[in-house]
Amino acid sequence: MRIRERYDRCLLAFVLVTALFIGAGAVAWAGDLHGSSFLVADSMVIYNTGGGLGEGYVGRPHVKKAPRNVEPFDESFLGDGYSSGEQNSSASTVINSTNGGLGEGYVGRPHKKRAPRQIAFPEKKAAPIKSTVIYTTGEGPAGAASAGAIGEGWKPAENDPSLDAIKAFMHRIFPGLKKGEPAKPAESAGQEKSTAESKSPSTVIYNTDTAQPDAASAGAVGKRWQPSTDDHSFDSIKAFIHKIFSGDEKAEAAKSEQSGEQSASPSTVIYNTDTAQPETDELSERRGRRSLESGTIVGGSEDVMVPAEDVVETELGEDDFLDSEDEFDDEFNDETGTDDQAVADPLEGFNRAMFVVNDRLYFWFLRPVASGYSRVVPEPGRVAVRRFFTNAFMPIRFANNVLQFKFKYAGIELERFVINTTVGVAGFMDPAKSRWNILPHAEDFGQTLGFYGMGPGLYINLPFFGPSNIRDALGMVGDLFLSPTAYILPNDREIVVGISAYNKLNEVSLDIGLYEDIKRDALDPYIFIRNAYHQHRESLIKE
Amino acid sequence: MKKPGRVIPVLLITLILSGISYAASVELTPRVRSTIDSALAILNESALAGESHAVERRARVLALIEETIDFKEMSRRSLGIHWRKRTEAEKQEFVGLFSALLEASYMDQIETNFDARVLYKGEKLNKKRTRGLVRTVVVTRKDTEVPIDYRMMKKAGGWVAYDIVIEGVSLVSNYRTQFNQIIHKSSYADLIKNLREKVKKSTIRP
Numbered sequence: 104m105r106i107r108e109r110y111d112r113c114l115l116a117f118v119l120v121t122a123l124f125i126g127a128g129a130v131a132w133a134g135d136l137h138g139s140s141f142l143v144a145d146s147m148v149i150y151n152t153g154g155g156l157g158e159g160y161v162g163r164p165h166v167k168k169a170p171r172n173v174e175p176f177d178e179s180f181l182g183d184g185y186s187s188g189e190q191n192s193s194a195s196t197v198i199n200s201t202n203g204g205l206g207e208g209y210v211g212r213p214h215k216k217r218a219p220r221q222i223a224f225p226e227k228k229a230a231p232i233k234s235t236v237i238y239t240t241g242e243g244p245a246g247a248a249s250a251g252a253i254g255e256g257w258k259p260a261e262n263d264p265s266l267d268a269i270k271a272f273m274h275r276i277f278p279g280l281k282k283g284e285p286a287k288p289a290e291s292a293g294q295e296k297s298t299a300e301s302k303s304p305s306t307v308i309y310n311t312d313t314a315q316p317d318a319a320s321a322g323a324v325g326k327r328w329q330p331s332t333d334d335h336s337f338d339s340i341k342a343f344i345h346k347i348f349s350g351d352e353k354a355e356a357a358k359s360e361q362s363g364e365q366s367a368s369p370s371t372v373i374y375n376t377d378t379a380q381p382e383t384d385e386l387s388e389r390r391g392r393r394s395l396e397s398g399t400i401v402g403g404s405e406d407v408m409v410p411a412e413d414v415v416e417t418e419l420g421e422d423d424f425l426d427s428e429d430e431f432d433d434e435f436n437d438e439t440g441t442d443d444q445a446v447a448d449p450l451e452g453f454n455r456a457m458f459v460v461n462d463r464l465y466f467w468f469l470r471p472v473a474s475g476y477s478r479v480v481p482e483p484g485r486v487a488v489r490r491f492f493t494n495a496f497m498p499i500r501f502a503n504n505v506l507q508f509k510f511k512y513a514g515i516e517l518e519r520f521v522i523n524t525t526v527g528v529a530g531f532m533d534p535a536k537s538r539w540n541i542l543p544h545a546e547d548f549g550q551t552l553g554f555y556g557m558g559p560g561l562y563i564n565l566p567f568f569g570p571s572n573i574r575d576a577l578g579m580v581g582d583l584f585l586s587p588t589a590y591i592l593p594n595d596r597e598i599v600v601g602i603s604a605y606n607k608l609n610e611v612s613l614d615i616g617l618y619e620d621i622k623r624d625a626l627d628p629y630i631f632i633r634n635a636y637h638q639h640r641e642s643l644i645k646e
Numbered sequence: 647m648k649k650p651g652r653v654i655p656v657l658l659i660t661l662i663l664s665g666i667s668y669a670a671s672v673e674l675t676p677r678v679r680s681t682i683d684s685a686l687a688i689l690n691e692s693a694l695a696g697e698s699h700a701v702e703r704r705a706r707v708l709a710l711i712e713e714t715i716d717f718k719e720m721s722r723r724s725l726g727i728h729w730r731k732r733t734e735a736e737k738q739e740f741v742g743l744f745s746a747l748l749e750a751s752y753m754d755q756i757e758t759n760f761d762a763r764v765l766y767k768g769e770k771l772n773k774k775r776t777r778g779l780v781r782t783v784v785v786t787r788k789d790t791e792v793p794i795d796y797r798m799m800k801k802a803g804g805w806v807a808y809d810i811v812i813e814g815v816s817l818v819s820n821y822r823t824q825f826n827q828i829i830h831k832s833s834y835a836d837l838i839k840n841l842r843e844k845v846k847k848s849t850i851r852p
Contacts, residue, residue: 482787482788624751626828631820631824634820634823635815638816642813
């Protein structure tokens with residue numbers, strides 16, 4: 104009886120979550136059908152800072168960001184749902200609470216007119232919302248209407264990039280830091296640029312958790328908050344970061360200031376093949392000489408227009424290249440075929456049996472269900488769901504980066520989380536990557552264990568979970584403790600399982616065809632996967 | 647469900663994108679890049695779009711790839727210690743089969759990933775400047791980043807790729823493991839038979 108009840112609750116949670124996301128996917132799809140013209144970001148974000156976020160934001164000190172303009176969300180297929188459309192007075196709303204919720208509160212019911220909804224959070228965690236600031240950029244009925252629904256609408260100056268709202272939020276958190284930092288000219292230039300490009304209205308509604316009237320901050324209800332264009336709040340945050348992660352970070356930041364606007368690190372270079380220009384001979388020659396002389400990395404591409412020297416330094420610090428020619432030679436001379444002996448697989452009999460079990464599970468159950476699901480929710484919607492879960496699981500990546508002393512990457516993860524949770528509408532979009540080229544740095548507890556010297560142990564092919572080994576299976580359990588769902592719903596394991604099942608289903612739906620390809624291309628799919636898993640994990644740990 | 651890190655889909659992209667031109671430049675990244683550009687350009691060319699042009703499109707991409715990826719070198723390395731034990735005729739047969747297998751799989755994949763973005767993360771040469779490594783990250787439409795490294799060596803005609811490392815997984819090493827296993831457990835003849843069946847199933851080549 105007990106078990107039966109638990110099973111029912113699991114199933115119920117699964118169905119509900121699935122239905123919710125299918126709804127979101129349908130919205131995304133509808134958005135696609137409508138064309139992108141008004142998808143472009145009169146998106147609305149309601150942002151509740153009640154607790155929590157403050158500890159969080161850590162900028163990325165060494166990288167100069169591209170001009171910030173929020174408005175042309177590439178992935179704004181969700182935008183339709185959240186836009187106020189032509190006549191919807193308040194449209195629908197994404198409410199995101201960071202007080203442990205990590206987007207649990209996501210509600211998307213775009214096609215119905217209704218006032219913004221607030222999701223109830225566990226009482227102990229919820230912080231009272233005492234003041235509200237509504238902040239609208241651009242013009243258009245959408246912004247004004249939705250603003251009016253909550254409070255008094257107002258129009259900011261036209262040259263007001265909407266990301267400033269976030270900056271203002273940062274001010275709230277780190278008010279004391281503002282004065283200490285000198286202004287960066289490049290930043291202003293970026294803002295001006297973003298101003299010029301800012302065309303469509305975008306709305307950010309912004310709840311602060313305390314009502315302390317504070318001239319420098321967002322302020323209280325009804326007060327107009329007008330960020331100035333020479334607002335350098337990100338600088339403050341950067342300075343704050345420097346204080347935390349002092350030492351060589353500072354040097355790096357200094358370097359990055361020198362090279363100014365263009366000094367994106369090579370890891371952030373995006374090479375768009377559509378617009379790529381052929382490299383000039385001169386540049387390539389210069390690189391050639393560099394690599395001749397140093398025998399080290401020559402980084403980046405001309406897209407960032409970085410002097411090669413800068414790139415080399417940054418890249419060397421960040422990335423774990425093959426660092427000796429021996430490694431090339433090893434690879435070259437390694438004709439003994441010993442690679443596979445690195446994988447201890449005494450359980451091969453069991454593992455191969457599980458391989459068959461998983462194979463059947465996939466073809467008979469997972470794939471049919473996932474392809475049915477993917478027929479209902481179009482791919483952009485499912486990608487958005489994946490992003491949402493990825494964003495929500497930030498604590499795992501953050502903690503494991505910290506455990507491995509990768510403070511810079513931990514900071515980047517936090518930065519991505521803040522950006523994507525706000526500008527990225529609760530994580531359904533990834534503007535940190537798509538607009539600012541801030542790439543994630545995933546770490547899990549298995550990698551942390553490897554970092555501290557633990558070997559992989561036996562290879563084990565788990566039913567349902569697939570390939571793993573002793574170390575990574577332990578790591579999986581360790582990461583459970585950092586899973587946001589476990590914190591939000593500590594007493595509702597069934598719901599957690601239901602949500603996880605949905606996440607899994609979504610993942611499978613995006614990877615349909617992958618396993619089929621492996622089976623087609625591999626002479627022995629079991630060996631292929633075992634070896635690939637081993638190599639992949641080892642390379643992640645080595646990073 | 648089996649998720650060795652989305653290795654395979656990328657495998658394809660990899661192969662396709664791994665073309666390195668024979669042009670005499672000493673630099674690796676521009677070579678990799680120009681090949682990737684050309685391959686993607688062919689796939690995005692509207693004149694070649696659609697099923698009716700599939701044959702021509704594939705032929706052109708394939709030609710591009712074949713002159714930049716050294717399939718013979720990859721095959722030799724994949725066979726590992728067993729390579730030396732084979733006769734010249736056997737070697738040729740093996741290279742032909744294995745190349746066909748790789749080509750078929752990546753042609754299929756690249757066509758579905760024609761819209762991927764490629765980020766170039768740098769390159770490295772050894773001191774003798776005989777071997778090098780080009781690091782890239784492919785961002786797919788599904789918004790996943792797939793790191794792909796090209797291990798390259800300098801041959802008489804220029805730089806060629808002898809291995810492709812997708813998400814840390816070396817193709818040569820992975821296939822070598824499989825080949826070893828099969829040769830150990832049964833025989834080389836069995837491996838060839840196996841390969842032949844795989845190739846026969848592929849739809850790319852008539």
